[in-house]
């Protein structure tokens with residue numbers, strides 16, 4: 001569905017060099033990215049600020065011409081075949097709107113039907129689904145400029161989907177949204193992805209989006225791909241471990257050891273102990289602990305994706 005080979009984008013910028021002088025400098029935003037994304041995949045494209053995510057998305061959607069490299073999306077070369085590509089993709093860029101500011105959502109959607117020449121029955125069916133899943137009905141007749149950010153984002157998602165795209169590109173779809181709107185947007189995208197009909201590529205700084213939605217994670221830094229694989233692969237590459245947190249009846253004896261686990265923190269005067277489960281299953285560790293010391297409460301924590309990604313950004 002998406003093929004990218006050795007994609008590169010440089011920008012020429014003028015920077016201050018002394019009091020009156022400006023000199024030309026070349027910024028490499030994307031530096032040899034190669035990717036292959038199959039139909040129905042949900043891919044998180046993440047990286048620190050300035051890593052090159054938006055620039056890549058702009059090249060994939062035909063907004064920017066690459067400096068070099070190969071791109072094919074739905075069988076098209078994005079910039080020269082931009083009009084035909086537009087019928088096959090949907091785009092939601094957090095900062096830019098495809099809705100008409102002064103019109104109510106309902107009318108914006110009607111106009112988009114004409115722009116994309118969507119048959120009325122298809123339009124109605126897609127709109128009905130979005131209205132139900134994104135809860136649009138209470139603000140369908142409100143001018144876009146009066147919508148809250150969360151309401152507008154739900155409108156943007158609908159607008160991007162009404163022509164039935166095969167690929168949906170989302171740049172920061174949950175940025176600035178409150179918890180409830182974030183959940184609504186994630187649940188909606190999750191449902192959309194579960195159908196397997198739409199390929200989804202999203203950039204985000206909110207790693208909960210990735211955990212909730214994406215099997216595959218592509219991490220980019222300084223314009224280069226530094227990880228491409230599952231979240232599990234990322235955890236195993238960085239040796240992330242689950243943790244067992246135990247509240248004990250009495251402080252942990254100094255000579256206590258739990259095979260396959262290491263103590264990573266001791267709090268509350270020795271009554272609360274955290275173990276990293278290195279080579280032991282949670283069940284066996286719990287059994288060992290309960291047999292040796294009285295346990296009041298227990299919880300097993302999954303590895304934290306924020307930690308792993310922060311380490312990845314620092315390393316690269």
Ligand SMILES: Nc1ncnc2c1ncn2[C@@H]1O[C@H](COP(=O)(O)OP(=O)(O)OP(=O)(O)O)[C@@H](O)[C@H]1O
Nearest residue numbers: 011013027029047048049050051052053054055056
């Ligand atoms: N039009 C432009 N002119 C000059 N430099 C640009 C332009 N667009 C992007 N850049 C530079 O290219 C690099 C990558 O920018 P890009 O916006 O793709 O990063 P990003 O990963 O999307 O960042 P963020 O997470 O902050 O949105 C940055 O150094 C940026 O300053």
